[in-house]
Every structure is written in structure tokens, then in C-alpha cells.
Amino acid sequence: METHDQHFRLILNRPDAGVAQADFKLQTTHAITVEAWVNIRTARAEAMQTIVAQWQPLAGFDTFDACDAGRTSGLDTTGFFGAVFDGRYVYFVPQHDTQTRHGKVLRYDTHGEFKDPASWQTYDAGNTDGLNTKGYYGAVFDGRYVFFVPRRDADDFHSRVLRCDTRGRFTDKSSWSAYDLGVSRSHQSAAFDGRYIYFAPGHASIPKDSVKEPPKCASPAVTGMNPDSFLIGNSIVVRHDTRGEFKDPKSWVMHDAADTDGLDASDYDGALFDGRYIYFAPLSTGIVLCYDTRGEFTDKRSWSACNIKPLGMKLCVGAVFDGRHVYFVPYGETATVIRYDTAAAFNNPKSWSSYEFSKTAGMTTRGFDGGMFDGRYVYFVPYFDGKGFFHGVMLRYDTQSEFANPRSWAAHDAGLVDGLKTVGFNAGAFDGRHLYCAPWNDGSAYPRAIIGNGRVLRYDTLGSNGSFSLRFCDYGHNGGLCAALPGARFLVNTDQGARSVAANRPPEPGRHYLAGTYDGRFIRLFLEGALVNEQSAAGRMVGSQAPLSIGRVDGCIEQIRISDCARSADWIAGQSGCF
Numbered sequence: 001m002e003t004h005d006q007h008f009r010l011i012l013n014r015p016d017a018g019v020a021q022a023d024f025k026l027q028t029t030h031a032i033t034v035e036a037w038v039n040i041r042t043a044r045a046e047a048m049q050t051i052v053a054q055w056q057p058l059a060g061f062d063t064f065d066a067c068d069a070g071r072t073s074g075l076d077t078t079g080f081f082g083a084v085f086d087g088r089y090v091y092f093v094p095q096h097d098t099q100t101r102h103g104k105v106l107r108y109d110t111h112g113e114f115k116d117p118a119s120w121q122t123y124d125a126g127n128t129d130g131l132n133t134k135g136y137y138g139a140v141f142d143g144r145y146v147f148f149v150p151r152r153d154a155d156d157f158h159s160r161v162l163r164c165d166t167r168g169r170f171t172d173k174s175s176w177s178a179y180d181l182g183v184s185r186s187h188q189s190a191a192f193d194g195r196y197i198y199f200a201p202g203h204a205s206i207p208k209d210s211v212k213e214p215p216k217c218a219s220p221a222v223t224g225m226n227p228d229s230f231l232i233g234n235s236i237v238v239r240h241d242t243r244g245e246f247k248d249p250k251s252w253v254m255h256d257a258a259d260t261d262g263l264d265a266s267d268y269d270g271a272l273f274d275g276r277y278i279y280f281a282p283l284s285t286g287i288v289l290c291y292d293t294r295g296e297f298t299d300k301r302s303w304s305a306c307n308i309k310p311l312g313m314k315l316c317v318g319a320v321f322d323g324r325h326v327y328f329v330p331y332g333e334t335a336t337v338i339r340y341d342t343a344a345a346f347n348n349p350k351s352w353s354s355y356e357f358s359k360t361a362g363m364t365t366r367g368f369d370g371g372m373f374d375g376r377y378v379y380f381v382p383y384f385d386g387k388g389f390f391h392g393v394m395l396r397y398d399t400q401s402e403f404a405n406p407r408s409w410a411a412h413d414a415g416l417v418d419g420l421k422t423v424g425f426n427a428g429a430f431d432g433r434h435l436y437c438a439p440w441n442d443g444s445a446y447p448r449a450i451i452g453n454g455r456v457l458r459y460d461t462l463g464s465n466g467s468f469s470l471r472f473c474d475y476g477h478n479g480g481l482c483a484a485l486p487g488a489r490f491l492v493n494t495d496q497g498a499r500s501v502a503a504n505r506p507p508e509p510g511r512h513y514l515a516g517t518y519d520g521r522f523i524r525l526f527l528e529g530a531l532v533n534e535q536s537a538a539g540r541m542v543g544s545q546a547p548l549s550i551g552r553v554d555g556c557i558e559q560i561r562i563s564d565c566a567r568s569a570d571w572i573a574g575q576s577g578c579f
Contacts, residue, residue, distance in 0.1 A: 028564035029541045032492065034470045035515045035562075035575065040555035043507035044275035045194060045485055047323035048375050049473045049553045051514065052560045055466035055493070056546040057376045061396060061410050063460040066417040067115045069106060070439075070454025073122045077106045079452020082189065082370065083429035083438040084139040084146060084482040085110075086166050087502055088535060090429045090436050091146050093136045093482070094125075097452045101135035101154045102126055103162070106454070107170055110431045110497055111537065114458060123171045125162055128178040133162045138189030138270075138427075140197050141166075141484040142242045143504030149190050149199055150181075156205060156229075157186040159238075163246060179247045185234045189318070189427075191271035191278045192476070192483040193293050194506035196241055198278050200271040201234035201257070233266030233285065239297055255298050260305040261347075263287045270318035270370065272326065272477045273485070274342050281319040281328055281480075282308075288328070290346055306347055311354040312336035315386075318370035318427055318480030320378050322399045327371065327378055329480055332386030335366045339403060355404050357395060361411040365393050370427025370480040372435050374461040376400060381425050381437050381479065382414070390424035390443030391415055392457070414457055422457040427479030432469075432491045433498035435459040438479070466493045467544040470516050472553050473507045488532075490516025490525045494539025501525045503532045509555075513576045519566035529576030531569055 036051045070078045079102070081095040092106040103126025112119030126134045135158070137151035148162040159181035168175030188202035207229050235258035244251030257265040268289065270281035280289040286309030295302025308328070315331040316338075328338045335358035344351035358366055369383035380395040392415030401408035415423050425437035437457040445451040469491045476484040486502035493499075501516070501523045515526040518541070524534040550557060 029543055031519045031564065031566040032468060032541065033515060033517045033563040033565060033567040034468055034490065035513070035560065035572075036470055036557065037511075037513050037559045038472060038553060038555060038557050039511045040472060040507070040509045040553060042554045043473060043509045044554065045473060045487070045506045046273050046275050046321055046476060047473060048373075048475045049471060050375070050549065050551070051470050051472050051553060051557060052562070053466070053469035053471075053549050054544055054546050055375075055462065055469040055491070055549070057374050057461045058463055058465055061412045063463060064412070064414045064417045064457060065114065065460075066420045066422045066455055066457050068420055068455045069108070069120050072106060072117070072120045072454075075104055075122055075124065076102075077104055077122045078454040079440060079450070080106065080426065080438045081137040081151070081440065082139060082427040082479055082481040083436055084141050084478050084484060085429040085431050086141045086146060086484070087486070087500060087504075089166075090431065091139060091164070092438050093139050093148055095135055095137065095151070095440070095452070096450045101152065103128070103134040103136075105148075105164070108436070108456070110434070111499070121170055123176070125164070125176050128162060128176045131160050131178045131180055132158070133160050133178045136162060137187070137202070138481045140190050140192045140482065142192060142197070145242070147190070147197060147240070149187050151186045151188060151202065157184050157203060159183045159185060159187070161240075177246060181238065181252060185236060187234075187238060188269045188283070189271060189481040190483055191273045192485055193273045193278065194485045195243060196239050196293075197483075198271055198291070199238040199240070200268040200280050201236050201266060202268060202283070204232050204234045205229040206232060233264070235266035237280075237291070253297055257289055257303055260289060260300070260303045263305040263307060265289045265305045269316065270329070270481050272319050272321050272480070273483070274321050274326065277342070279319060279326055279340075281316050282313070283317065283331070284315060286313045288340070304346055308338050308352060311338050311352055312356070313338050317368070320371040320373050320480045321475070321477065322373050322378060325399075327397070329368050329371045329380055330366065331369060332367055332384065334386075337397070353403060357409055360395060360406070360409045363393055363411050363413060365395050365411045367391065368395060369425060369440070372428060372430050372479055373475055374430065374435070375475070377461070379435060379459070381427055383424055383426065383440070384443070388443075388446065390441065390446070392417075392423040394459070414459070417457060420455045422455050424453065425457060427481035429478040429482065430475075431498050432500050433460065433462045433493060435461060462493060462498070464542045464544055465546050467542055467546070468492045468516070470514060472512070472514065474502065488514055488525060488527060490523065492518045492523060493542045493544070495542060496539035499523050499537035499539065501533050501535055503527060515567070515572050515575070517566040517572075526569070526572050529573040
């Protein structure tokens, strides 16, 4: 039986015309139910479509904190390439510690205190299924498994994919498996379309004595590279069918994208999915590669390429999607952000624009590595300026303002936070409230050697400026270098941090009834009256003064209802047909 029945109800029956705001006076701190009846025209995955929310990102840009997780579980837990969020835990992708390439996966429990060592765990997966599983770059969460993208071990590039079953115990050997594709090529992050994982082709090395003349190197020399080999760009995209068996060769397909549209389609560093197309971010060539997921993977007609070097692109690591535009993250000395409008033709020059940001907020801001999006702002993760300086200056763009207006841009130097040197990151993850920058290399031995660090930088995008958010679809590619596809998601903001639950499957167009509940013990998500996911969650909900926002779906929001109690599963099941 329900103990309360105070609720806020709004009947809309209108197509979305942008974000609307309503007078919302219902306040609850212990329990809540948020319901919505919607009719969606197009359910575009990766576009954050909020149905109803009291959730407003902070306009200020100084809410940073930091934690040194470099000695978790008594191990050297330093040097990570990206991070991915599974709905509760953030997994940091192992690359190179203070000594060499490693396979120690660092995991943070977002339901724990950030600086409490008990919130952190590590597992050394460096020898899984008898394989040398060290040196990864980016990860993908498919709703159950976290896949780690293979890059290089201590000797050379490799293709040994590592996988963690999140339904098992993190530190249990049986939760981990590995599969070797058997090629000496790197892949640098990946994209996910809800079924297939697309591994972005990075580099390959060939022995110097195997060719008569040196090939044209695709990218700058890599520290630690075998001096008896040449570094060349890799053009082979690997696709894995997550509905197939992990170790079944039939679940893996390769496509050589070389010479797509007559361009040098190789050497990529990051990929993303916009609901139909996969875009690969060019590290050094300036050639963006695009795959139409409605076409056959191995059919050249499904692929296209576009040269964005004339717009000022030199080096790029990662890309970020805000629901309409793709932002290619400038790396090294590059001080220009290139943006593509996905509503326009890929090969039309008018679809592309650029902005030179080098003196934002009076700072010299350049050299980023991946980026994140919180629903309003795009953040560029600080790394290295290309001239020897590893920095902590985070760059931010307000997507509700004009792209080329300097006032739309902000920068904050977070290079010293909580007494820690917080510089040199590689992408990160977003839990709905906090951004987590993955610690990589602070430059302490540059250029002589790679010395990883474990100082995680965190930014609070929300504070007390929100209480809940019910989304028909949420943003899933974490940090511009890792991927997930949460689909529908329900979030609450508590005094202990954000709590969320997601469907972990692509949304479908049509009429839907969604409901999210939170009772201080569990957070749950229902679709069409049926429970699709739940997890334990605690914390007192933040009482926010933020306005109630309605909208941001491609279709019609017919009705919403917000109650100050957690409705039962039986009660919700009885509401699914009440259109």
C-alpha cells in the first residue's frame, strides 16, 4: 500500500518545441516516482532526450576535487587510457604504469566516498586465459560486459581483446576472459551501436628490413617503439557482434577502409555513434572516416571519408556528440576545434565549421585528449600542449550559445587540486553528475620515459542544482574514447552523489510509458509497466530550486506525473495502458 499520494501532474499532449519549464512545487527528499507517457517519432540513440527533469548543469566552472588512487590494493595502479561507466562503477583502462605496460584495471564505486580507499579496487588482468593482456586503449560497456580495446604490450602492438563480466565478482578470475584476433595492429578506442562494437584502427609496425624504402609514417614516433621497425597507420576496422560468442571467429569481421573515397583513411584515435553513423576521429591524417550502419559492413559503398585539414585540423584524439554536432578534440599544438553538423551532408563543406580557442579566459589552452558532454556543456580533457608541457587546463563550450562566439567558451586551470598535481589525462567517464578524468602521464620523465600517474581529477557538473531526471535516451560514449548505449535512464541526485539506472538497450520509436522510482534503498526503471533494471542505492535526495524542464524529445510528451513516494511494481504495471 502506498503511504503517500501527493503528486504533481501535467497533461501536455503537444509535440516538443524545445525545452519548456513548469511551476513545480512538490518537494521530496526520501522517495520519488517519475512517470511519463510519450509518443516518439525517431528514437535516435546517443542523443540525450530528456522527458522531464529538475537537473540544471552549473554555470560556474570551479567545482573540482582529486584523489590519488595510484596505490590501490597495494599495487602500482597508475597510467590509464580512458574510462567507462557501467551505471555504478567507473573502470579505468590499463596502459602503462611507472615501469611498463600493464593490465591492472582500476575500478571506482560511485556509490562510495571519492577519497575513501574502500571505494577503490583493482584487478590485475594482465595474464588472462594464458594471454599477455596488457596495454589497452578505451573500453565499451554493452549492458553486461566491459570490453577493453587492445593497443600495445611492452614489445609491440597487439589484438588481444580483454573482457570483464560485470555480473561476476570484479576480483574473481572467472569474471575475465580474453580473445586474440592474431594480428600485430593497434586499435585506439571503439564505438558501440547497441549490437556491434567497432574498433578504431590505430597503428601497425613493420620491420625495417622487410622493406626497401621507409614508408611514410602515419603519425609521430611513439616512446618505447621498437627502433628496428617503422610505424605506419592501420586502416583495418574490426567489428564484433556482441550477440555472438566472444571467442567464436564468426563473431568478428574486418574491413580495410584504406583509400575510402580516394583518401588516406588510416590512423584513427577515437570513434562515436550518432544513432546511424559511426565516425572515426583522425589522429594525424585529418581524414574523418564514416560508416553507415544501415549498409553492409564490408561493402565499400557503406563508407565515406572527408578531409578536414583545410579547416585547421592537425592532430585529433577523440570526438564528442551533443545530439546534433560532432566535436573533434584537438590534440597537441592544435588550437582549433572542428565541428560537424550531422543534420547536413557529410561531404558538404558547409556542414563543417571551426573555432580557434587558444586564448580562452586569457589562458594558453591547447592539447586535449578526449572530451565529455553533460547535456549542456562539452568539456575537453587536459593533456599535453605538444611542446613539452603537461597541463590541467580544462576547456568548456556552452552548446546553448553560438559556436564561434568567444563568450561561449570557458577554461579553468585544474592543474593543482586538493594539493595534488593533476595534469596529463586521457579522456574519462561521466556518471550523470561527475566527470572523471583518467590519469595517464604527468610528464615527470618526458621525453626520456613514460611514467604513469594515478591522480584522478573529478569535476562536479551539478552540485545541488538538480534532483531527478527521466530520459528517453541518454548519452553513452564516455570521454570521447569509450562507449556505452544506456538507452532510457532515470537519475536522482543525492547528498552522496548521483544514482542512476538504465535500460542498456537502444530505444525504439512509438508510444511508451516510462517510470523511474527511488526509495532510498533501490533505484528502478520501468518500461511499459515492466521492470527493466534496478540497483541498490542510498542517499537523501537533494532538494533543488532548479526549474522543472520538459522536452528534448523528437515526438510528443503526452503526460507526466511526479509523486513523493516510490510506487510499487504492481501499481506501475496498472498504469502502462493509461494513455
